[in-house]
Amino acid sequence: MNRFLSKDFLAGVMFIAFGLTALWFGRDLATGSTVRMGPGYVPHMLSYIMLVLGFLIAVIAMFYGSEPVEAPQLRPIVMVTAGLVAFALLFETTGMFPSLAALVLIASLGGTEFKATEVAANIAVLTVLCILVFKIGLSMNIAVLNGVW
């Protein structure tokens, strides 16, 4: 078992990465003095704390080992994220129905079972439900299909 693929080691690396990112993007913020703290004082302090903690966690994991990280299944997370992004991209340009259909279709691909008829039925039911709840019930200002309704 590779000791670098443990939960703790990778978590430590993640914290170090966040610390470095915050330091880099916060480099222009003035630190100021302890009496009159500039906008950068607390961010810099937190970034260094992140680095130290991340380093500690990673080193401890390297020497004492920790639980191995489970091999991630890529499909659910990729499909769920892709579905949300597709929804975001389509919602304002095309309206609710196309973005809804895209989200449900893509997200359904992330599950273990996929039957086209079931997904179509799900899309139909959810479309009606969303029109009733959001368009009519809460009278939100959203288009079901851009330019049509």
Next chain:
Amino acid sequence: MLSNLGLGMSVALSLQNLLYAFIGCMVGTLIGVLPGIGPVATIAMLLPITFHLPPVAALIMLAGIYYGAQYGGSTTSILVNLPGEASSVVTCIDGYQMARKGRAGAALSISALGSFFAGTVGTLIIVLFAEPLTQMAQKFGPADYCSLMALGLVAAIVLANGSVLKAIAMVFLGLLFGLVGTDVNTGAQRFTFGIPELSDGIDFAPIAMGLFGIAEIVVNLERKMTRSGAIKVTSLWPTREEARRAWPAVIRGTALGAILGVLPGGGPTLGAFSSYTLEKKVSRRPQEFGRGAVEGVAAPESANNAAAQTSFIPMLTLGIPSNAVMALMVGAMIIQGIQPGPEVMTKKPDLFWGMIASMWIGNLMLVIINLPMIGMWVKLLTVPYRFLAPAILLFCAIGAYSLQNSIFHVEQVAIFGVLGYVFVRLGCEGAPFLLGLVLGPQMEEYFRRAMLLSRGDPSVFIQRPISLGLLVTTAILLVLMALPSLRKAREEAFQEEEG
């Protein structure tokens, strides 16, 4: 005190607020009853629907959602042996066994009535303690507040599951994310990357929805959900023997849960586990536990509801959230323009007492909603997850969009969903992150103000007696954590939870 309660009742009993409490309880139960989705995810996903309401109604509704999700979770535990949340895990053990013996109805009604009793006691405790605690909190200066928040955060870590070091790092990561936006004192832009939407800070709702809602859906999609099939519910009435055994357990569970709920980092889960252990110890029939003991349902269910109530105490009086659910409530209050803390009670008594009164009303409503309508919830349990998951995602997406009619929020949900998934895979708890996030901006404020007042002398934190006392307590907690014997005990306590 009575006049306060009277004021609260008059607010909570207004037709509008009753309606929102009812909707909250219904929607909360609806989502909470779904297997694998606990109260934190439920509240996170439903945050957007409360945004456009007036503050009192929004908080009443959120509280309703919380209790609803708790109740819904116990229904799922008893009927299909799939806990929706950590605090229902113990209910599964004996609840499902009771259900298999044909006593599902009795288990459900004992759990509902026990919860209602616990909720009533919990509400009374809040009423008793709210005023003295608030008065104490009003004496706090900036340094004291800073130390109090440090204590809250550390205590939350001590009681969190898993690695302490990782939990501490998660708090700091949360604090770091809380910095995004315009610096209050100087107006400088921090970590906004030139995105105008970020200048007010990262919105709380998309983070919560992504980290808890989306990540939870993904994790559920990964493991195949095998259903053991919901059990039919026949008579709801417990037998006389069952009732006689349940009552003392309900009272013990309520007492233990109410105490543990007030502790920072405590809350429903701790209450439920401790009370189950206690019942097993005091019972004359310990061998029945795990085979459908009535006490094993009554005690943890009462304890988790009592703790759910009393965990509001530190949040309402001091503004310190003790667990992830309370962090979400603090976030919701800030969005509504209310800074949680001792001023809420003095400046907005209608909101404060209205919310407390509505807690009791919400609990009453849940008994009424849950018992007769149990058949409907059981039906919902039979809907396969492959239909539910896309539907929940869709409502999250539309909800996020509706926050400010902007697709940027939907994109944020997607980003934080990925981050939340990474956290789960690396064994990093989301709760400490959320606590850091909501406390971050205030803590920086108090820290900077304290340093300004003391002219940069950090000894102000140990010169003020309140601050010193709080810091000493924090230090003691940290030292205790490092003691090997205690660490072992803590690990064992959580092992049981995972098993």
